[in-house]
Amino acid sequence: MMTTKVRIVVLLLALLLLIYAIYAHVYQSVALIIGGMGYLIWSHFREGTVFLASQAFQQHDFEKAQRLLADIKKPEYLRKKRRNYYEFMSGNLALKAGDYDAAERHFQIASRLPFRRPNDKAIILVNLANINLHKKDYERVRAYIAVARKLEVTSRIAQIINKIENEIPKDQS
Incomplete structure (x- = not known):
């Protein structure tokens, strides 16, 4: 739950503490500090700033969410349960920016x-x-709607599905 800059500062402080612990011959502390530094590095790649970005996204602070997501350089390293929200938020932010190709990806x-x-x-x-409705690719619209209908959805999502289905021109059936 830290940005890259904060992680670097914490790692530098831990490094200083590590040097002191080695100098003072407190090897149990050395092991704990090395373990903490390892976890900090591991969590940088596996967790990233997705949680912070999701909080900003929920508060409708889209610029902050975009900055926090941009802090993640290799999203393919994220855990699956983090990557899904990374991609979801990135898609929504691209949609808000009008970049339909990036949003679709x-x-x-x-x-x-x-x-x-x-x-x-x-x-x-x-x-x-x-x-795809915006792109007028009605065949793909029908395919996505068919898959969405098979899932358990709330009444609100069901209404949206019906609305999208009604927007497909009848001559495209």
């Missing part, structure tokens, strides 16, 4: 990752259907 990746609830997966499929 992020939502495609997110659709292949596990989510806790089927409704979360349905939201991603609805976004993909909406993007």
Whole structure:
């Protein structure tokens, strides 16, 4: 739950503490400090700043969320349960910016990752259907809607699915 800059500062402080512990011959502390530094580095790659970005995203601070997601240089290293939210938020931010191709790419990746609830997966499929509706690729819209209908969804998502389905021109059936 730290940005890269904060992690570097903490690692530098831990390094100074490590040097002192070695100098003072306190080897149990040396082992703990090395373990803490290892965890900090591991969590940088596996956890990233996704949690902080999701908090900013929920508070509608999209600029901060974008900065925090940009702090993650290699999203493929994230755990699956972090990567799915990384891709979901990146897709939504790209959608807000009007970059439909980037949004579709992020939502495609997110659709292949596990989510806790089927409704979360349905939201991603609805976004993909909406993007393809904008691109007038009605065949793909129908495919995403069909998959979303098979999932357990809330009544709100079901209404959105019906609305998207109604927006497909009848001559495209």
